[in-house]
Amino acid sequence: MKTREPDPRRRTKKRKIDDIVLSDEGDCATSSECWMASAKKPAKLAWLEWRQLYTSDQNRVFFKRGITYVDAITGTMYRDGRCLSSSKLKLGDIKRNQKGAAAILMAIKGDKNE
Numbered sequence: 001m002k003t004r005e006p007d008p009r010r011r012t013k014k015r016k017i018d019d020i021v022l023s024d025e026g027d028c029a030t031s032s033e034c035w036m037a038s039a040k041k042p043a044k045l046a047w048l049e050w051r052q053l054y055t056s057d058q059n060r061v062f063f064k065r066g067i068t069y070v071d072a073i074t075g076t077m078y079r080d081g082r083c084l085s086s087s088k089l090k091l092g093d094i095k096r097n098q099k100g101a102a103a104i105l106m107a108i109k110g111d112k113n114e
Contacts, residue, residue, distance in 0.1 A: 017066075017068055017084075018066030018067065018068040020065050020070060020077070021033055026085050027077060027085045028074070028075040028076055028077055028084075029070050029075035029076075029077060030075065031075065033070065033075060034070075034072060034073060034074070034075045035061070035072045035073055035105050035108070036110070037108045037109065038110035039110065044105070048098075048102045048105065051064075051072075052096065052098070053072070053096070053097065053098045053101035053102060054094040054095060054096055054101065055095060055101045055104065056091075056092055056093065056094045058092075060073075061073065061101040061104050062091075062094055062101075067079060067080075069094070072105060073108075076089065
């Protein structure tokens with residue numbers, strides 16, 4: 001009986017940093033980790049409940065896992081104030097703001113599922 005060779009293009013184990021699943025495209029979070037503006041309200045509320053949210057001076061929203069901060073919209077990841085995928089981006093000043101961050105994210109309009 002012949003056994004099949006595993007397909008080398010198929011990943012069996014997902015890459016992760018601080019339990020954040022990384023995109024196959026680069027060192028950023030997958031879309032499933034990020035805010036889904038087109039999701040239904042119960043899914044959005046569940047997403048907000050399970051994350052520590054932070055806001056920046058520019059009203060950008062981040063969540064934190066371990067020592068890694070992730071932009072909730074783009075999935076861009078930061079450690080020690082530096083972006084993991086670009087030398088041009090910096091984290092800047094952020095503060096813990098669960099309610100303010102939730103309001104910013106809930107105001108983003110998605111598809112017809114609202």
